[in-house]
Amino acid sequence: MIKVENLHKSFDDLDVLKGISTTFEKGQTNLIIGQSGSGKTVFLKCMLGLFTPEEGYICFGSESYEELTPKKRRELRKQIGMVFQGGALFDSMTVEENVMFPLRMFAKATKSEMLDRVNEVLKRVNLTNANHKFPSEISGGMQKRVSIARAIVNRPKYLFCDEPNSGLDPRTATVIDNLIQEITHEFEITTVINTHDMNSVFEIGEKIVYLEGGHLAWEGNKDLIHKTNNKTVTDFVYSSNLFRKVRVAQQKGY
Template identity: 70%
Template structure:
């Protein structure tokens, strides 16, 4: 669980986050949505510890980040997995080497133990026997699965995903969404996803935080978002023709 209480973040005179409070529950897929410039990326980087808020607190499983010493912060960082936009794989490394990289940096496993762990997580993302391929030899969807395997290879408590469906076709995007949700449930991870993909909102939005101009304008589930009268949310969400159709179907069923 991650508890955020009244965080503020500025760069010079520009106030980016203006008092955001929320809770990201363990074992759930928590989504951050909002227009470009709403503060989503800065918020995610605060959660990752890359930016330090000037005001407010972020607690990880009950421990305040600002009160941690350097050893505790290092331990926290090692308990985080990250799926980057565009996958961010090393082109010169094989699939196995990409997935093994965090263990080489942060663990004391033997080469045999690392290979066993790599094979385990690659099997979990349905990429058996892809060990020796290079990123250029596999599809975008497969690259994303490699990125997920790398993110979970250290058994993280927290999984962060920045636009995980970027550049993927709709069918592959749904498969990636479902995989992230399955892993979240299976390993009881606190998963936070920064996205603009409305399909993701519908498919896996167990908790949705909507940001507008640096403030939390709304939060709820993917069911509650169909019923909200929050004008900021409806203006953003229902600009999608797909969402308009789904909302109409939902309202007809009530």
């Protein structure tokens, strides 16, 4: 679980986060949505420890990040997996080497043990025959699955995903969504996803946080978001003609 309380973050005279409080439970997919400039990326980077808030605190489990010693922060970092927007794979490394990279950094294991773990997670993301391929030799969807495998190879308690469906076609994006949700449930991970993809919201939005102008304007789940009368939320979520038609059909009971 991650608990955020009264989080404030500014840059010079610009207030970006303005008192955000929420909780992300383990074993479920927690989505952060909102317009560009709403504070989503800054919020995510605060939880990752890349930005230090001026006020408020972030608790991982029962421990406040701000109160952790440098040693405990390093230990916490080992428990965090990250799926980057562009995949962020090392072009000069094979799939196997990319996935093994966190193990080389953090794990105290033999080469054989690390390879066994790499093969285990590659099998979990359905990439059993890709070990010796380079990122340039595989599709964008496969690259995202490699990124997910790398993120979970150290058995993290917390998984952060920044626009994991960026650049993918709708069918592949759904595969990635489902994979992230399956892994979240299977390993009881606290997963936080920063996304613009409304398909993701409706498919895997077990907890949805909507930010507007640095404030938490709404929170709920994919079922409640269909029923909310919060105009700011509905204008954003149903901004496309397709989703507006879907909502009208739902309201009419089709």
